[in-house]
Amino acid sequence: MSSRNMRLAAAILVAGALTVTTACSSGHSNSDSASASKSPVAATAISVGTAADSKGPAVAEPGAKKGGTVNMIDRDDFSHLDPAQVYMNYNSEVSLLFTRQLTGYKYSADGSSQKLVGDLATDTGTTTDGGKTWKFTLKDGVKWQDGTPITSGDVKYSIERTYASFIKSGPTYIQSWISGDKYRDAYPGPMGGQELGAIATPDDKTVVITFADVHPDANFTLAMTGYGIVPKAHDTKEEYDKKPFSSGPYQIVEHVTDKSLDLERNPNWDPATDPIRNAYPDKWHMEFGVQAQQSTERFMADNGPDKTAFSFHNQVHTTYIDQVKADEKLKPRTLQGLTPYVDYYYINNTRIKDQKVREALIRAFPHQQTRQLQGGTSYGDYATSYMSPTVLGYEANDLYDVLKKPEGDPEAAKKLLTEANAVGQTIVYAYNNTPVQQKVTEAIRDALEKAGFKFVPKPLDSKTYYDQTGLVNNEYDLYWGGWGADWPTGYTSIQPVWDGRTIADGASNYAHFNDPEINTAIDAAAKIADPIAQGKAWAAIDKQLQQKAASIPDVYQRSISLYGSGLGGVKFDSLFGLQFPLNIYVK
Amino acid sequence: MLRFLVRRSLGALVILVIVSMVTYALFFAIPADPARLYCGKTCSPENLALIKHAMGFDQSTPVQYWHWLSGIFTGQIIDGKNCAAPCFGYSFAKQEMVGGILLDRFPTTLSLTIGSAIIFLIFGIGTGMLAAHKQGKAVDKIASSASLLASSMQIYVAGPLALWALVYSTDLMKQPAYVPFTEDPIGSITGMLVPWIVLSLIWTANYTRMTRSSMVEQLSEDYVRTARAKGMSGSSVFLRYAWRGAMGTIVTVFGIDLGVLLGGAIITETTFSLHGLGELAIHSFRDSDLSLLVGVTMVAATLIVAFNIVVDAAYALIDPRIRLA
Numbered sequence: 001m002s003s004r005n006m007r008l009a010a011a012i013l014v015a016g017a018l019t020v021t022t023a024c025s026s027g028h029s030n031s032d033s034a035s036a037s038k039s040p041v042a043a044t045a046i047s048v049g050t051a052a053d054s055k056g057p058a059v060a061e062p063g064a065k066k067g068g069t070v071n072m073i074d075r076d077d078f079s080h081l082d083p084a085q086v087y088m089n090y091n092s093e094v095s096l097l098f099t100r101q102l103t104g105y106k107y108s109a110d111g112s113s114q115k116l117v118g119d120l121a122t123d124t125g126t127t128t129d130g131g132k133t134w135k136f137t138l139k140d141g142v143k144w145q146d147g148t149p150i151t152s153g154d155v156k157y158s159i160e161r162t163y164a165s166f167i168k169s170g171p172t173y174i175q176s177w178i179s180g181d182k183y184r185d186a187y188p189g190p191m192g193g194q195e196l197g198a199i200a201t202p203d204d205k206t207v208v209i210t211f212a213d214v215h216p217d218a219n220f221t222l223a224m225t226g227y228g229i230v231p232k233a234h235d236t237k238e239e240y241d242k243k244p245f246s247s248g249p250y251q252i253v254e255h256v257t258d259k260s261l262d263l264e265r266n267p268n269w270d271p272a273t274d275p276i277r278n279a280y281p282d283k284w285h286m287e288f289g290v291q292a293q294q295s296t297e298r299f300m301a302d303n304g305p306d307k308t309a310f311s312f313h314n315q316v317h318t319t320y321i322d323q324v325k326a327d328e329k330l331k332p333r334t335l336q337g338l339t340p341y342v343d344y345y346y347i348n349n350t351r352i353k354d355q356k357v358r359e360a361l362i363r364a365f366p367h368q369q370t371r372q373l374q375g376g377t378s379y380g381d382y383a384t385s386y387m388s389p390t391v392l393g394y395e396a397n398d399l400y401d402v403l404k405k406p407e408g409d410p411e412a413a414k415k416l417l418t419e420a421n422a423v424g425q426t427i428v429y430a431y432n433n434t435p436v437q438q439k440v441t442e443a444i445r446d447a448l449e450k451a452g453f454k455f456v457p458k459p460l461d462s463k464t465y466y467d468q469t470g471l472v473n474n475e476y477d478l479y480w481g482g483w484g485a486d487w488p489t490g491y492t493s494i495q496p497v498w499d500g501r502t503i504a505d506g507a508s509n510y511a512h513f514n515d516p517e518i519n520t521a522i523d524a525a526a527k528i529a530d531p532i533a534q535g536k537a538w539a540a541i542d543k544q545l546q547q548k549a550a551s552i553p554d555v556y557q558r559s560i561s562l563y564g565s566g567l568g569g570v571k572f573d574s575l576f577g578l579q580f581p582l583n584i585y586v587k
Numbered sequence: 588m589l590r591f592l593v594r595r596s597l598g599a600l601v602i603l604v605i606v607s608m609v610t611y612a613l614f615f616a617i618p619a620d621p622a623r624l625y626c627g628k629t630c631s632p633e634n635l636a637l638i639k640h641a642m643g644f645d646q647s648t649p650v651q652y653w654h655w656l657s658g659i660f661t662g663q664i665i666d667g668k669n670c671a672a673p674c675f676g677y678s679f680a681k682q683e684m685v686g687g688i689l690l691d692r693f694p695t696t697l698s699l700t701i702g703s704a705i706i707f708l709i710f711g712i713g714t715g716m717l718a719a720h721k722q723g724k725a726v727d728k729i730a731s732s733a734s735l736l737a738s739s740m741q742i743y744v745a746g747p748l749a750l751w752a753l754v755y756s757t758d759l760m761k762q763p764a765y766v767p768f769t770e771d772p773i774g775s776i777t778g779m780l781v782p783w784i785v786l787s788l789i790w791t792a793n794y795t796r797m798t799r800s801s802m803v804e805q806l807s808e809d810y811v812r813t814a815r816a817k818g819m820s821g822s823s824v825f826l827r828y829a830w831r832g833a834m835g836t837i838v839t840v841f842g843i844d845l846g847v848l849l850g851g852a853i854i855t856e857t858t859f860s861l862h863g864l865g866e867l868a869i870h871s872f873r874d875s876d877l878s879l880l881v882g883v884t885m886v887a888a889t890l891i892v893a894f895n896i897v898v899d900a901a902y903a904l905i906d907p908r909i910r911l912a
Contacts (some may be wrong), residue, residue: 169625258866294750297751463875
């Protein structure tokens with residue numbers, strides 16, 4: 001037995017013993033990272049591509065060859081495959097293989113940048129009125145899996161059916177922008193034969209969408225899988241969620257809920273129409289029910305069919321993170337990257353009204369200790385902004401010296417509290433009552449008490465955590481939460497979380513932050529047509545939020561995962577924070 | 588016997604109704620809103636109301652319970668879908684009828700249970716009898732020590748180790764998977780070998796210890812001594828008297844164990860990525876999937892209650908001294 005196998009066997013013993021005790025935790029253990037010296041993984045740059053960029057085929061993966069079957073192992077089956085129901089990142093990632101949208105994202109050859117390009121459309125859309133009316137022209141040669149051409153009518157129908165009452169979990173941006181928040185009252189969906197007047201199809205190739213107001217980044221919104229296309233002739237309504245009809249390079253052969261999903265080539269997909277997707281494998285076999293510990297052990301052992309396996313979602317189990325990072329043999333098939341998700345500790349602004357007290361909380365917060373308890377550097381990078389580095393326009397800064405003093409600065413915090421005449425102020429901290437979060441809570445208690453706060457922890461049950469912290473009149477001052485942008489511009493990083501007009505029970509503004517200056521700036525930024533200028537505007541709002549001490553940005557989340565040695569072209573998708581399937585090939 | 592079975596079955600029905608009521612009550616005792624889980628990231632109040640209505644959560648708990656209970660006998664329409672009797676509800680997480688899901692998952696759990704039960708009964712009882720027969724000798728000491736060691740192992744330790752030793756690093760055995768016997772008889776065995784071995788390892792140890800102690804106890808009973816004094820051969824005394832006396836305990840425990848295992852071996856199924864009732868129980872709890880949670884609970888409860896009745900009935904067959912009053 002090699003020393004590596006001995007280490008693996010020993011780790012399995014430990015991991016096995018730990019499985020039950022950590023089964024209900026948030027998934028991050030005490031593992032501190034041994035790789036403080038590792039090179040940072042840069043965020044992927046985002047830009048808007050041209051019509052030339054929107055032409056197929058996709059950028060070829062060096063050394064890639066066609067053929068073979070790629071296996072995928074993951075803990076859970078995809079909760080939705082009907083495009084209109086897809087919101088979660090892993091559902092979106094697999095949908096890339098069989099669902100196309102008007103627009104999509106194309107990686108550069110080295111994977112360092114992404115461009116928004118036309119997917120079904122010839123370009124990323126045109127607007128002549130600042131984003132109120134959007135016109136898209138479909139490419140020639142785009143077809144469904146049965147060979148029938150994809151038409152503008154299909155695009156119109158696909159958006160119309162997002163209004164139907166059986167569509168319950170997908171994005172609602174386009175519907176709300178066309179018909180208002182109560183969009184289903186305005187239009188019941190196409191099942192009764194009614195059409196949506198805001199979408200015009202003057203011919204089979206042209207789609208014109210008219211919103212009630214300007215939305216300059218609607219072409220980003222339409223890149224969401226939630227606005228992928230569905231054929232009217234094959235729309236099985238609720239049943240469509242199990243087995244969608246393909247417009248992409250693969251079609252579903254069989255989907256057994258919770259067990260497996262098998263794909264084979266769609267013979268009617270033309271790579272010349274597709275600038276995003278390479279389709280190297282002949283088949284995909286996906287299996288569910290594999291826990292992160294098992295998938296990590298299988299990838300490390302790298303035997304049999306696991307040699308040609310990857311995982312969309314399962315990361316390296318926390319027990320093995322240090323071992324994986326230290327193992328030179330595993331390095332070539334270890335993927336690391338920044339996800340679009342940012343951890344915040346929300347300060348309840350309805351209870352902590354004094355900005356100096358909020359600033360004191362930010363200064364005192366022990367990022368280093370809490371991150372270490374949740375996986376160390378593998379868990380993420382210290383966050384100093386509300387927008388993730390993966391978002392267009394992100395600007396790095398460090399107003400509160402978090403990078404200089406990640407362990408917290410109790411002296412500076414105490415000074416601020418003294419100035420606010422608030423030494424001894426009580427902070428009620430609500431936390432998810434898991435073993436890891438119990439330890440995190442103690443680290444926060446220690447830091448805040450050193451700074452002069454009185455700390456009162458309130459454990460909440462995992463199942464009710466978001467329900468309770470989501471109440472406007474909750475009785476907590478500080479609580480953890482996270483957010484990820486729906487598309488990589490500042491709009492969905494900032495607006496849902498920091499627009500004070502959205503405050504409601506269960507809404508995304510967990511901090512209940514309501515500042516008229518910010519609200520006005522959000523409206524103004526949302527109307528800027530130029531993506532670069534808009535990105536700068538969102539970054540400026542981000543900085544304003546920091547100056548106003550809206551809450552505590554904590555960590556830009558990272559991901560670390562493995563795949564089998566028999567695969568090439570496996571890359572990290574910073575858009576969804578998962579392994580990216582479109583360049584994968586069997587060696 | 589018939590009166591006994593009818594009476595116990597009626598009692599079992601009452602127990603099952605109580606179990607279902609308690610499951611419902613416990614589910615709603617948690618102040619979480621399951622509808623939010625199905626509402627997406629930016630959940631509007633309108634969407635939430637739509638989902639609550641579809642799931643029936645806009646009705647009172649007793650009304651929801653009554654719909655579920657009556658649906659078993661009359662069927663029901665759930666969110667526009669026809670659920671024919673016996674209807675056990677609709678899983679919004681899996682978007683399938685609960686009855687169909689349970690039927691799909693049960694064979695995996697059945698295979699896991701039957702396969703491992705055959706192994707642990709043969710080896711556990713056999714080793715236990717051997718140890719009792721050779722009481723105090725080396726064989727007894729080795730068997731007792733080995734069973735103590737094995738019974739102190741847990742699935743979540745033995746399982747990953749077995750996977751590593753037999754599958755991941757050596758490829759000696761197949762990745763665990765359930766294949767129906769009718770589709771591939773050999774594959775149905777090879778796919779379950781590792782889970783059977785691991786599960787039966789721990790249970791074999793338990794049955795070895797139980798069989799040994801029961802046999803040793805029986806061998807010291809007066810009626811066994813009397814049989815020996817009357818000149819019966821050692822093997823006849825051992826097998827016809829002591830073994831029959833020990834069987835009562837073994838059958839009782841096995842009946843209960845079988846019910847528990849068929850209700851879902853949660854850790855075993857999770858460890859080996861098997862899609863049985865145990866895994867389903869975890870999913871239903873994680874997803875706050877009320878219909879599925881009640882469905883899995885009722886299957887487990889029904890099996891436990893049913894096997895208890897079978898065990899009670901079996902007493903009369905094993906030991907004529909016991910009459911079913």
